[in-house]
Amino acid sequence: MYEFEFEKPSTIAEAVAALADEDAQALGGGQTLIPTLKQRLAMPSKLVSLAGIAEMKGVSIADGVLTMGGGATHAEVAADACAPLAALAANIGDPAVRNRGTLGGSLANNDPAADYPAAMLALKSTIVTNAREIAGDDFFQGLFETALEEGEIITSVRCEIPEAANYQKFAQPASRFALAGVFVAKYADGVRVAVTGASEEGVFRWSEAEAALSANFAPDALAGISVDAGSMIADLHGSKEYRAHLVAVLAKRAVAALA
């Protein structure tokens, strides 16, 4: 790692001030950032740990809304979020990673194979920062790109609790990231289907599947529907066609789990 200064503020206002310095970088749980620094792929002048900020902690459910602090760890989400999201969080990485990695850190990184982005698109989320509120649908902007401005911090996240939801992930066995992951959420006004891990454009909502499932919430409703293999990721773990196939299978499994 290159040298950097370390700061650990205790309020959001102090963190925002600390991040105003050129080349300062926010540190969530560090489960992606520290390995990145070890490879010298980043050279921040200063790391600003968000782990000491009490107002960014906690997971709670009230009036049909799930509210999670940006500093909530995956383990805390797994313990206290609504069941489908808790199950997703319980299968991120391994227990030691889940005790450090945070929701806000993962969302700000927007890894195309991360699990949370699919949940955020499916669960009608709102990403709350120190400066504004961003609709989940507008937040993710391609591989490792988000709507966040320089120095902007995810302070909390709200999701609307669905009538039913399920996440199916086909994990790459070494990294446990998603080769493909599909989050299906059923609301009174329709079904939302979000896909992670598969597309070259990052997480996306699969509108054709949403329309079919909104009309008929059954695995058979997805018969004959597929994502365009041309836009899927191809790498040593799987071809474009393989990922497109996985997406269709995982979507059916998610619906079958709820039917």
Added chain:
Amino acid sequence: MAKVSMTVNGKAASGEAEGRMLLSSFLREELGLTGTHVGCDTSQCGACVVHVDGKAVKACTMLAMEAEGSEVSTIEGQANADGSLNVIQQAFQDHHGLQCGFCTPGMVMSAAALLKDNPKPSEAEIRHYLEGNLCRCTGYHNIVKAIMAASGQDVSSIAAE
């Protein structure tokens, strides 16, 4: 460089650290606690697992300064007060849960974290919990068996390889 202070295995400990110093390096090089092993240094193998404020973490993927003021437990603090092996360590010995022993500190610390939250885990729960701890010698069977035994459960049904 700045002074970093924490409680390690129940005793106050402090040392000098740069911002970029990892907790694993701080424990090993500043405090001389070399029981915490660094296998991969990429957060995959789990040989460096320690507990920070009661939670299992990978010490190679946490900065020493992040642990300022925390309660840290390492493998050196696991034995009983009289120096004898604790229940988990003894079970690893009794059931041949190690061969070369390199991964063992992390395995024991992960096992301790698991049993604190789940005192009677099933075989499947143990295997799932150990996803972040790699052992290249044993094939895991005897590690799983040792953890089952340490939790006071019958181990006769577990494969014997």
